[in-house]
Amino acid sequence: MGYSFELDDVEYLAGASDALAAVGDRPLTPATLVSDIGRIRSAFGDRAAALIETVTLRRKAATKLPFAGTWLVTDDAVQQATTEQVSRHRAERLRGRRIHDVTCSIGTELHTLRSAADIVVGSDLDPVRLAMARHNVPDVAVLRADAVVSTTRGTVVVADPGRRAGGRRRHDPAALEPPLPDLLDAYAGRDLVVKCAPGLDVDRLDLASRHTRAEVELVSLDGAVREACIWLGEVADPAVRRRATVLRSDGSSWEVTDADSDDIDDDRAPGRYIVDPDGAVVRAGLVRHYAARHGLWQLDPRIAHLTGDAIPEGTAGFEILDRLPFTEKVLRRRLAELGCGSLEILVRGIDVDPALLRPRLDLRGAVPLGLVITRIGRSGVAFVCGPRTGPQRNE
Known part of the structure; x- marks a missing residue:
């Protein structure tokens, strides 16, 4: 288990750029960790653990979240955060909309959405993550609210239910946090976008019965499937129920949907x-x-x-x-x-x-x-x- 941040840690870290820079100069490798921790404790006392965890997590997040070099982060938030290229793809689909991220966590999705949205606001129940979000994306309004309680009107609701427990992924929609069926019920009739793990069994949700416009998009990046995204309401393509979107780090992309033809010859011998x-x-x-x-x-x-x-x-x-x-x-x-x-x-x-x-x-x-x-x-x-x-x- 990683370090468990408290609100006073966030308050300290938000103003501790010099201390974080000093800790960041340390290798913190398996070979140097014992001596590094000793020196950091000598310099920063009981703040050492929070400083070391922050520097370690920033390094861990560097590839996935290249913008997060000065962010305050938690281990769970980094694990669940969407890779930037995938997040940018979703933001483009939502360009010009008014958006409420109801599970904003430390603000990774807010960071990307704010460049495309007309207005964006975030909310979460965890006070520590909210404090981090206020530090990470200070130009975005964030509030404390339950994700399954509607607190805005006329917005597209974006949600990323927690899908890890004890380091393991949850694949049952009802076992997510908040439970996915509860989230769908809370925003019935609303424009809703829900990020899910690619292995989640979305067929169990019977989306077509919940909304006349429902689309499931599977997104990959450089050959690795990153997420399944549920689109409901006006943000869904009315002609599409399933979409595969393939992204590459070089900026190229392509997609295929169930609106395309599936007419192929089933009785041919293998080709070359x-x-x-x-x-x-x-x-x-x-x-x-x-x-x-x-x-x-x-x-x-x-x-x-x-x-x-x-x-x-x-x-x-x-x-x-x-x-x-x-x-x-x-x-x-x-x-x-x-x-x-x-x-x-x-x-x-x-x-x-x-x-x-x-x-x-x-x-x-x-x-x-x-x-x-x-x-x-x-x-x-x-x-x-x-x-x-x-x-x-x-x-």
């Missing part, structure tokens, strides 16, 4: 390549829509692996070298013939652990290859492939 769709496409249930856009088809209608004679730009794929029945003996012999020394293994539709399978294949060569293990019909199939081309897989 196996295509590994972005995780946002898979989790949004839009594999067929993505395939139709790019002239691809599925290896099996129940499996997310796609195939075709070309790999779409910006998407990962593998050139098929051989197709084999999935047995370890056959695989081991074929990989040895090809001189395989390193192997990326993708598995869908079959209960196989790549980490356990790889050492049993006894790879002794020098050639990098790919292996796609899947099911076509009732049969387990292994495709021996060339190495991955395109973006690396980050999930």
